[in-house]
Amino acid sequence: MxxxxxxxxxxxxxxxxxxxxxxxxxxxxxxxxxxxxxxxxxxxxxxxxxxxxxxxxxxxxxxxxxxxxxxxxxxxxxxxxxxxxxxxxxxxxxxxxxxxxxxxxxxxxxxxxxxxxxxxxxxxxxxxxxxxxxxxRPADPPTAxxxxxxRSPDGHPYHPTCRSRPGFSAAEQLAYAPEHRPVVGLRLTPVADAVLRGPWPADLRDGRVTLIPVHPWQAEHTLTGRTLLAGPRAHPLLSLRTLDPGGDVHVKTALSTRLTSAVRDISAHSVEHALTTSEVVERAAARLGGRLHIARTLAAAGAGTPDLAAVLRQSPYTYAGAGEQVVPVAELPAFFAPLTPGERWSRITGFARLAVGVCLDMLDLGVALGAHGQNLLAVLDEEGRARRLVYRDLADIRVSPTRLLRHRLPSPPTGRLVDDDPPGLRRHAFGCLVTGSLGPLAGSAAALGALLEAATRDLPATPDLRALVADPVPAKALTLMRLAPDGVRWALLPNPARNG
Structure with missing residues (x-):
């Protein structure tokens, strides 16, 4: 057969x-x-x-x-x-x-x-x-x-290894992958001398011993020999290693296998500076008049190695008001699908104006968001119009101490997130926003050009905006990066806004 x-x-x-x-x-x-x-x-x-x-x-x-x-x-x-x-x-x-x-x-x-x-x-x-x-097929509309x-079975819309899950058997994919809609039983590993940042919950302690949540795949394949206790049951999210156990807290676990491009562990540096980074980004977002919420980091714990650590962060769903829904941008095409073409384009352009304005304002303040379809979520009203945005996963940003200082914002700790080079900051911000959010929503070069024109026509002509609409569009060279996996590589694509 x-x-x-x-x-x-x-x-x-x-x-x-x-x-x-x-x-x-x-x-x-x-x-x-x-x-x-x-x-x-x-x-x-x-x-x-x-x-x-x-x-x-x-x-x-x-x-x-x-x-x-x-x-x-x-x-x-x-x-x-x-x-x-x-x-x-x-x-x-x-x-x-x-x-x-x-x-x-x-x-x-x-x-x-x-x-x-x-x-x-x-x-x-x-x-x-x-x-x-x-x-x-999932329930339509979702009830949670x-x-x-x-909802999406196909993963990244542009990445050739969009569903590569080496090391995952068929049983493990059915048990852990979000598109199969399982409920995952997390494990807890006792660590006596854990590095803790933030108030670690009492239900994740055993006296003075810290109980670090562990993904069950990690427990079976990487953490053999360690004590493992039964943990909370949770729903896997778009990022397979991040789970929702219910309530207002999501759990980001380490997962030492290569999913798409990266090995999804959590570095000791990320644990050490998780709360400081969150505070920097929250203070910048506060300048945007409520257009952007940050799913802030609540606490982090690690055992000194990247394969045993966890981050607790605020659920982005808490930002939904009465009659509102919080939807990952990657799922907006499915959300807008039942609308007429005119209504759908109206919702997409409304989201694009909000997202481009927010990302440019944050970039000016000194924070280049990794605003792709998984990290960026839209708060939608009853008519499906984007009213505000939520950003999660603060390990996927870049920050400029010089720009932050110019706006009297605190400088972050040193590390891989720091980048004071304007082209580098724009590359990160635009590469994520255009290729990760706007491109998949548009679905073609012609539509993306029209979308960028509609989203930027009333914005002030800053150097960052001019680069967005006139320079070649940076896109991660996803195939080249897998052929030569020694860092991020970029392709520069013709800017569709110049032909819009």
Whole structure:
């Protein structure tokens, strides 16, 4: 069965594991594989066409698609690629006339540096996406705020390893991944000499011993040999390692495996400075007249290693007033889907004006938000109009001591979050906002150009604004970063606002 239908070892492995635990889902999984491969191949083709790959020496665009000439003389050919398109699928790409419909096999055939590693991740991505697409459809509309975080099966709209979950079996994906809507039983690890910042809750203490919440995957795969106690049950959010146990507090756990691009642990520096960083950003946000709320850090605990730490932060849902909902920006397309085209565009442009204004104002104050679809949430009124924003995950910001000082705001501690270089700050802020929030909402270069024009037409012409609407758009070179995983790499894309 698996050998006849599955195209990679990762696909066969998930099929066999699924057959052992949920045989009734196997047919749906096998049926979903071709579409998942095509979705991942489209994301990979986007990277090959638009990123600064050193072994691509020329790109040509014609009526029949895009051609890439490689340094060794070979030629890739595929369909046109809009870097801002979402929901696309590609049946095949040709390498010297030979068709490839499986992204992992294409990378293997290219035989470029790092290609073997990325090919394995692409195999995981396609297999896991197919498994995600077997999840039963969620209730519509959601009856609890965290349900908005569990609707999308496909993950990052542009990343070729959008669903790569190496080390996760089929059973573990069903048990922990948000799109399968499980309830996860956290573990608690006693640590006698934990580093604590902030008021650690009494129910996470045993006398003088700190009980650090641990993700069960981490407990089984990384923290073997440690004492583990039963912890609270919680709902996984868009970030699989962050969970909602109910109430006003969310728990961010360490998870030492590579999901999409990064290993999701929590550094000792993040624990040490978690509350100070939160205070800096909160004080800056207070200058915006209520347009931006910060899901502030409440407490952090660590054992001195990045694989055993946790951060407690305020639930963003607490900022919903009467008749309002708090929805992650990544889920706004689904939220707006039932509206007419005109109503939908009105809601999207209203959100964009708010988000661009907030991000530019925070950047001027000295805080470059990582405002992508997972970190940024919109507070929507009963008509679906964005009234305010909520930002979470303060480990994904950059701060400028010089700009903060100019506005008489406190300077943050030194570390990787500090960046006083204006182009670097803009790259982070715009790369997250445009490619992580506005691009997926627009869904095409033409629509993104119109959206940027609508969002910026009445804003003051600051240097930051001019860079946003006139300079090439920075986008993380997601494919290149997985081929050469030695830091963040960037692609500079044509600015659609210049053609809007």
């Amino acid at each position: 698996g050998d006849r239908v599955c195209g990679s070892a990762a696909e066969r492995r998930l099929a066999e594991q699924l057959g052992a635990i949920r045989p009734e889902r196997v047919d749906a999984y096998l049926a979903a594989l071709p579409g998942a491969r095509a979705a991942v191949l489209a994301r990979l083709w986007r990277g090959l066409v638009h990123e600064p790959l050193p072994w691509v020496v020329r790109r040509t665009t014609g009526r029949d698609g895009v051609g890439l000439e490689l340094a060794d003389g070979r030629r890739l050919h595929g369909p046109p690629s809009d870097p801002w398109a979402t929901g696309t699928a590609i049946a095949r790409v040709e390498l010297d006339g030979r068709p490839f419909g499986h992204p992992g096999r294409l990378l293997t055939a290219l035989a470029v540096p790092g290609g073997g590693r990325l090919a394995a991740e692409l195999d995981h991505s396609a297999a896991s996406m197919a498994l995600s697409r077997t999840a039963p 705020p965290w349900q908005w975080e569990q």
